[in-house]
Amino acid sequence: MSYEKSTGDTTSGPSKGCAGCDCGGGGAKPRTPDARRGFMFLLGTGLLGIGGILAAIPIVGYIIGPARSRYRNAWVELGELGQYPAGETRFATFLNPIRQPTDGDSAKTACWVRCVKSGEFQVFAINCAHLGCPVRWFAQSKLFMCPCHGGVYYQDGSRAAGPPPRGLFEYKWKVEGGKLHIDAGRLPGLEESA
Amino acid sequence: MSSGTIAKIVSVMKQPVQWIEERTGVIAFSAPLLFHHVPRSAKWWYVFGSATLMFFMIQIVTGVCLGTMYAPSAAEAWESLRYIDEDVPMGWMLRALHGWSSNAMVVMMVIHMLQVFMHGSFKYPRELNWITGVLLLLTVLGLAFTGQVMRWDQDAYWGLGIGAAIADRIPIFGDQARALMLGGPIIAGATLNRFYALHVFILPGAAIALVGVHLALIMKNGISEMPKPGAIVVPSTYRKEFEERMDKDGVRFFPDAAQRDMVFCGVCLIAIVLLAACYGPFGPGGMPDPTLINTNPRPDYPFMWIFGAVSLLPPASETAIMLVAPVVGILILVAVPFMSNSGERTPSRRPGMMLLAGFVVMAIAALTWEGVTSPWSPVMNAWSALPTPAQFVQGRTPLQMQGAVIFQFVQCRNCHELDGMGGQRGPALDEIATRMTADQMTRQVQQGGGNMPAYGKNLNSAQMSALIAFLGTLRPSNVSDATIPGAQLPLPISSVGVEVDSSSGLVNAATDGALTR
Numbered sequence A: 001m002s003y004e005k006s007t008g009d010t011t012s013g014p015s016k017g018c019a020g021c022d023c024g025g026g027g028a029k030p031r032t033p034d035a036r037r038g039f040m041f042l043l044g045t046g047l048l049g050i051g052g053i054l055a056a057i058p059i060v061g062y063i064i065g066p067a068r069s070r071y072r073n074a075w076v077e078l079g080e081l082g083q084y085p086a087g088e089t090r091f092a093t094f095l096n097p098i099r100q101p102t103d104g105d106s107a108k109t110a111c112w113v114r115c116v117k118s119g120e121f122q123v124f125a126i127n128c129a130h131l132g133c134p135v136r137w138f139a140q141s142k143l144f145m146c147p148c149h150g151g152v153y154y155q156d157g158s159r160a161a162g163p164p165p166r167g168l169f170e171y172k173w174k175v176e177g178g179k180l181h182i183d184a185g186r187l188p189g190l191e192e193s194a
Numbered sequence B: 001m002s003s004g005t006i007a008k009i010v011s012v013m014k015q016p017v018q019w020i021e022e023r024t025g026v027i028a029f030s031a032p033l034l035f036h037h038v039p040r041s042a043k044w045w046y047v048f049g050s051a052t053l054m055f056f057m058i059q060i061v062t063g064v065c066l067g068t069m070y071a072p073s074a075a076e077a078w079e080s081l082r083y084i085d086e087d088v089p090m091g092w093m094l095r096a097l098h099g100w101s102s103n104a105m106v107v108m109m110v111i112h113m114l115q116v117f118m119h120g121s122f123k124y125p126r127e128l129n130w131i132t133g134v135l136l137l138l139t140v141l142g143l144a145f146t147g148q149v150m151r152w153d154q155d156a157y158w159g160l161g162i163g164a165a166i167a168d169r170i171p172i173f174g175d176q177a178r179a180l181m182l183g184g185p186i187i188a189g190a191t192l193n194r195f196y197a198l199h200v201f202i203l204p205g206a207a208i209a210l211v212g213v214h215l216a217l218i219m220k221n222g223i224s225e226m227p228k229p230g231a232i233v234v235p236s237t238y239r240k241e242f243e244e245r246m247d248k249d250g251v252r253f254f255p256d257a258a259q260r261d262m263v264f265c266g267v268c269l270i271a272i273v274l275l276a277a278c279y280g281p282f283g284p285g286g287m288p289d290p291t292l293i294n295t296n297p298r299p300d301y302p303f304m305w306i307f308g309a310v311s312l313l314p315p316a317s318e319t320a321i322m323l324v325a326p327v328v329g330i331l332i333l334v335a336v337p338f339m340s341n342s343g344e345r346t347p348s349r350r351p352g353m354m355l356l357a358g359f360v361v362m363a364i365a366a367l368t369w370e371g372v373t374s375p376w377s378p379v380m381n382a383w384s385a386l387p388t389p390a391q392f393v394q395g396r397t398p399l400q401m402q403g404a405v406i407f408q409f410v411q412c413r414n415c416h417e418l419d420g421m422g423g424q425r426g427p428a429l430d431e432i433a434t435r436m437t438a439d440q441m442t443r444q445v446q447q448g449g450g451n452m453p454a455y456g457k458n459l460n461s462a463q464m465s466a467l468i469a470f471l472g473t474l475r476p477s478n479v480s481d482a483t484i485p486g487a488q489l490p491l492p493i494s495s496v497g498v499e500v501d502s503s504s505g506l507v508n509a510a511t512d513g514a515l516t517r
Helices: A002-007 A020-025 A033-068 B003-014 B016-024 B026-035 B048-067 B077-086 B091-118 B127-150 B154-168 B174-182 B189-221 B235-249 B253-279 B301-312 B315-339 B351-373 B398-409 B438-447 B461-472 B500-515
Strands: A074-080 A089-095 A108-117 A120-125 A136-138 A143-145 A152-154 A159-161 A170-176 A179-184
Touching: A033 B174, A074 A089, A108 A179, A120 A179, B016 B026, B026 B253, B048 B091, B048 B189, B048 B253, B077 B091, B091 B127, B091 B253, B091 B301, B091 B351, B127 B154, B127 B189, B127 B301, B127 B315, B154 B174, B174 B189, B301 B351, B398 B461, B438 B461
Parallel strands: none
Antiparallel strands: A074 A179, A089 A108, A108 A120, A120 A170, A136 A143, A143 A152, A152 A159, A170 A179
16 A cells, blocks of 8 residues: 555555554554554545535535526616507517626517507516417417417416416516616516516 | 667567556456356347447547537527538538437437336346436436537527426525526526536536446446346345356357447448438527527427427426426336346236336327427417318308408417318317307307417407308308207308308307397
């Protein structure tokens, strides 16, 4: 065994396995090579353990960072009110306010804007409440349909048919300076509005 | 250079094998790997594991090659794939090989697993062979899913959306689980890079390590013999007797047994290269721009059965099933060798196990078929793209033809077939008038129900009259209209084979009556 070399004594017979066994027993013993070996082993274990934990903290923190961060939505402008005639539902897109430099097209987001009557809106997330596929608006039947599993919603976003457990997700909206704004960012999930 | 040195070099050159062997022990190490004894009975059933391993090696080589050109960035990944396909010499072929070989690897792995299950080869002492195999199955399926994400097209984007929606349903930690999976609050740059790290570092590393353990266990425990009825596994004596049989009657793995693996792997490899050359690479599909919503996301074949299952689950229990079923499924797979690790290995003596395997295979095949055809999905462009078959409009009144127009215009056709064309979400309506009266149809259209939205608010009474008049014509001419049993005056609503004047008059009377309730 390689560590035996450090004792300078290769004739001491079979090695004792865990050297730590020797050091605890006889307090009165002089400091033999075996005892030093036990101390070194403990020291090595301790130092590696501490170093490992110190290295693991940033690694684990880096990987689970996204789960710990609080991503804040922001108000996004969807354009002039004139684009959204009363009684109609229109397609709108915006750049997600929570985005990173490498996102490319995937930072683009789509939504459906329904102008209930002048000055009153409903803004629906594009994602079906079932499993997130993009729903499409059919103006003739005033229905949203999902291409994945056949979820159907009425024009007010309420569930009409199919597997969705709830209606479409809605964004908070406000009108400022003649323009429609929505509170957007996070991917809509079951526990939140949008 | 002294003459002594030259002589030394010459002597070394004379015996390079010994020179290397003395310094590495490579022959002592690998001789048992090649020449260990395997059962004489291990023939063509035993080739599928080798084929899986061969395709894994192809995946590593082609994957590393693709890694020299692929840009793992959400902004550029799709473009870089187009570039590899169209501008890089042999780029399309490398992508085709990687894609076809990945499917072949999954297929070979599943056949290998079924063979081991059928022949009871997981029994003592090979329980851990099976469990490392299950871990390999999960790793390879993980590679297949993350590989689909690497294409970074619309299927990848919305497939991740489905994954995110499932993660979101985890109680309490749903939000965190989803963020951990996506690398942020949305499907975007960080998501692709997470899956890239999984696909090229973590999962291949795990697979290589697991293959190593899997093979080491084969060396330790030997290849199991073909099962013989009555040759039961007794853990206390099995290993000794098996090793005696191998010493006495076994054949060398190389080349006696391996020649079959070589033939089979060669055929498979040629087939996959030809398929790749003829059919080319998979995708990428549409650009990963989430504002392009005219998309019809579908997963790759290894996951089609999950897509089918998710669609067919009853909504009330689907969250529980989606979250619990994978865990239970994996636990059952791991538990297989512990449920029975001794006794008979012959399929005919283990009818229950064979029934179970047959059931699982058929269930997955049926769900895959359902996923491919996905009859639950509305055909999104049926209303605008499909013609109304001539037999449903010939000889009809203007009112009925107006109804045919409305039928198409308000997207009924997206979910209902006429003459075999249209959606399959709802029933085909070719003969609806033989099953429902005008009143029943009016009620169904107005109020919906049974997976149909209510059209009451979206159709005015004139449109409704016309629609019901059209639906009333949908029956074969030799079958009478639906009637309500016991009703005094069944209302004929079809004009086919009836005097046009009186019947269409009755249609209006019937539907108007229904609408003015």
